[in-house]
Amino acid sequence: MNERDLIEAALFVAGRPLTLLELESIVSPDADIEEIVESLIEKYRENGALEIVQTDEDVVMQVKGEYADSVRTIAQRDLETPVLRTLAVIAFHQPVTQSKVAEIRGNKAYGHVHELEARKLVESESFGRTRILRTTKAFADYFGFETENLEEIKQKIGLLLR
């Protein structure tokens, strides 16, 4: 079995960045993974809508930037719409009580908060009978905010909201 094809298949099926260690685990021990990845990057560079990108530790197969916007709506989001809407409310009003979020979004918001906490996009702390919610560093990384300062994030969202 061709090892370059094997790496290509792994990058395709993973749908997420893979570490070099992960890629090494599926090829023979004497394979030069760096060389294989470099060869794959070259293969995709000129033709097709896909590209392979390598960062310090990760390698990912993704849609080239010029095609991304056109196909974005077809690709399934990793956050469901109601959960995303609750996250948006938290991000804009933070630090905000869970009861306030439930008042805006309805009782299902409690389940959404639970899911967002599990995804580490939101964190909470007890505040009397309710909880205070705020976004996390993972949230800032996810949406590409250069800061994790809550006020700055709120300001940026407020500007985009206009």
Place this chain on the structure above:
Amino acid sequence: MTGDGRDVTTNGEAPEDFDERSIDILVSLARNGEIDPWDIDIVDVTDKFLAQVAEFEKLDLRVSSRTLLFASILLRMKADALEESEPQDLDEEELLDEDLRWSFPALKPKVRRHAKRRVTLSELIQELKKATKRKEKSDVRRLLQLQAQEFDAFAVAHTEDIERQVKRVQRELKRRFVKQDQVLFSELIIDNTAEHIVEIYLPLLFMATRRQIQLEQKELFSDILIQCKNL
């Protein structure tokens, strides 16, 4: 149970006697060359065994079943010997898997990508706009409902003069209580419309609260009995 603790059957024989009898029959069939111990045919053995039992004129199902059992054990031993291997303890599922392996080609489903993409900041903002709009709509709806309720309450209070109606019903009751001890609600109803019924019923409730009369209804939806207390 016998005196020495052995189980006995209905005809007085112990179970071991059945075993011995069954084995005896099989051994004698083999010795006479009627069956081949290395080529057991259960049907044939059973037929021959039954023929022998018939000769004994003591047909006993317990003996015949044991002979069948021994014949099947012999057959199993023969099969194991032919395989020249230890019998494996395979459970039913393993046996089924084994069968399927030989019956169908192995299925190898294709691996497809089930990747989900990240949400963009622009989508987050869009959802925030929708959440805000929905909240505003729900606030407006709630406000309108509240205003409508307040309007209804004021409308009732302004258009109805309860005290005047109470006095009117009081006068009618006083007039009737002169002649009778108790009055039926239906006696006060002249017009059978809902509005008129409420016009009479509501003053009665006020008067009952003020302990001027006592209302009693024996059964649900039956007529209401009105008695004078302090009118």
